[in-house]
Amino acid sequence: MQTVKVGNMSARTGEKVSGYVQVKGMDIELPVTIICGDKEGKTVFISGGVHNAEYVGIQTAIEIASEISPSQLTGNLIILHLMNRTGFEHRTMSLVYEDGKNLNREFPGSEQGTVADKICHTVVTEFQRNADYYIDLHCGDGYEELIPYVYCVGVADPEVAHKSREMAEMVNVAYLVQSPCGSGGAYNYAGSCGIPSILIERGCMGRWSKEEVKLGKEDIRNVLRYLGVLEGDVSERTYHPVDVGIVIYKNAAHTGCWYPTKRAGDTFKKGEILGQVKDYFGNVLESCIAEMDGILLYHVGSLCVIKGGSMVAYGENVNQQ
Ligand SMILES: [Zn+2]
Numbered sequence: 001m002q003t004v005k006v007g008n009m010s011a012r013t014g015e016k017v018s019g020y021v022q023v024k025g026m027d028i029e030l031p032v033t034i035i036c037g038d039k040e041g042k043t044v045f046i047s048g049g050v051h052n053a054e055y056v057g058i059q060t061a062i063e064i065a066s067e068i069s070p071s072q073l074t075g076n077l078i079i080l081h082l083m084n085r086t087g088f089e090h091r092t093m094s095l096v097y098e099d100g101k102n103l104n105r106e107f108p109g110s111e112q113g114t115v116a117d118k119i120c121h122t123v124v125t126e127f128q129r130n131a132d133y134y135i136d137l138h139c140g141d142g143y144e145e146l147i148p149y150v151y152c153v154g155v156a157d158p159e160v161a162h163k164s165r166e167m168a169e170m171v172n173v174a175y176l177v178q179s180p181c182g183s184g185g186a187y188n189y190a191g192s193c194g195i196p197s198i199l200i201e202r203g204c205m206g207r208w209s210k211e212e213v214k215l216g217k218e219d220i221r222n223v224l225r226y227l228g229v230l231e232g233d234v235s236e237r238t239y240h241p242v243d244v245g246i247v248i249y250k251n252a253a254h255t256g257c258w259y260p261t262k263r264a265g266d267t268f269k270k271g272e273i274l275g276q277v278k279d280y281f282g283n284v285l286e287s288c289i290a291e292m293d294g295i296l297l298y299h300v301g302s303l304c305v306i307k308g309g310s311m312v313a314y315g316e317n318v319n320q321q
Contacts (some may be wrong), residue, residue, distance in 0.1 A: 002076070002111035004076050004078065004130060005120070007022055008021065010020055010034070011076075011111055012078075013040060014036060014037075014070045014071075015036050015070060016033065016303045016307070017033070018033040018034075019032060021080075021097040021122070022030065022122075023115070023118050023119050024125070024126075025111065028086060029100060030081075030122075031064075031082055032079065033078075034077070035068055035070055035081045037071075037072075038071050039073030040074070040075070040308045041073070041076070041133040041228065042076075042228075042260075043131055043132050044075065044077050044133045044134065044224060044229055045077075045080070045127050045133070045134045045135070045195075046053070046064065046079045046134075046136075046220060047061070047079075047080055047127070047134075047136050047137065047180055048060060048062070049080075049081065049082035049083045049084055050084060050186055051084065051104065051138060052091075052092065052094065053250065054137070054138050054203065055203065055207065056202050056216055057138055058081065058088075058208075059213045059216075060137055060202075061080070061137055064220050065079040065081060069228070070118070072230055073231075074228060074231070075132075075228075075229040077209070077224075077234060083119060083186075084103055093142040093143065094141045096119070098114065098115040099115050101114065103119060103120060104184065104185045105125065106186075107120045107123075107184060107186050107267055108183075108189050109122075109123070109124065122185060124163045126222065128189075131195050132162075132195065133197070133227055134186075134198075135197070135220060136185075136187045136198070136200070137199075138200065138201050138202075139201060139203035140201065140264075140298050141206075142205065144205065144233075145301030146201055147173075147298075148199065148201060149174065149175040150241055151168070151177045151178075151201070152164035152176065152198050153178075153187060153192075153198070154178040154179045154180055155179065155181060155182030156194070161191070164197055168198045170223045170234060171198070171203075171219045171223065172238055173200075174265075175297065176242065176243050176307050177247055177297075179199075192311075198223070200216070200219055201298075203216075204264075204298070204301065205241075205301050208219045218235060221235070222234045244316055244317070245315060245316035246292070246315065247313060247314065247315045249310065250311050250312045250313070251311055252300075252307055252308070252309060253285075254279075254284070254286055255306050257277065257278050257280065257303050258297055258300045258303060258305035259277075259303070260275035261276075262275070263296070264299060265295070267293075268271065268294060268296070268314075269293050271289060271291050272290045274288045274289050275312065276288065277298065277305055277311075292316060294315045296313075296314045297313045297314055297315055299311065
C-alpha cells in the first residue's frame, strides 16, 4: 500500500482525492487532485496557472484531474489545478495579487518572504518533493500571442536533461526549447533538483478553447504513456518538435504602443524589423530588429507594451525549408 501526502491531503493506492492544500503560513488554499494508481509506480506532478491568465493550462489541469482514474495508472498523479489562485480571482494576468511578483521568477521561494515566495516554497516542499517527473502547463500571457511549443530542462544532470528532452518530444508541437536556466522557473528548479521536467506553452491572449484543451490533455496523456504511468500507447501526433537552438528574449526599452510586423510562427531574416514601439502621437520610440534568422515564438499581442517587459521571443530558425 502506497500513500501520497501533499500538505493536509493524502491518497492511498487506488484512491482519487480532490481538495485544497494550504499555502504554508497563509490562508490561501490551492485546488489539488491526487490520483493514486491501482498499481504502484512513479509520481508525476502536473501544475496549471503558475501564470493565472494562462487559461488553457488551467482548464487542461482541471479536466485531466477529472478524467483519469486510478485503474488507468501505474503510479500517481499530483495535479495542482491553479497555482496563482489570488491572481486568478483578481484577474491580474501573470502576477501574484498581493505582492505583484511573477511566481515563475521566484522559485524555490522561502518561508519568510511575501505571498509569492511562500507559494513557491509550498510547491517545492509539498508538491515537487513527491515528484519523479514534472509537467508545467503554460500559455502566452493575457497580452502575448504565441505558437504552441515546449521547453525542457537543460541545466541539470545529463540523465535528467536527457529524460526531460524525451518527455518534451512526446508533445504535439512544432518547436522545442532546451532551457539554459537552472533556477527561477518552477520546472527549471525542479530539474536542478533531479526531477525531469517540461513546460508546455499552448494557448494565449487570455483565451481558451475546447480544441486547445483537448490537445493539451493528449499531450499530458502521451507524456504519461511514455513514462509508463498511464496505460496505453503514445498516440499519433501531427508534429514532432524540432529544437530551435538559441532563443532571444527581447524586452521593450520604452512604454508605449506596439506595432508588430510579424505573427507568432513567422520566420524572418537577420536585420528584419519585427515591430515598433511608438508614442501616443505615432512617433517611433524604438524598432525591434531581428539579431539572427529566426522563428517568432511569441510577441506582445496587445497595443500596450511596457518598458522592461517582454516584447518578442524568437529562436534560431533551424527548421528553414
Ligand atoms: Zn506562463
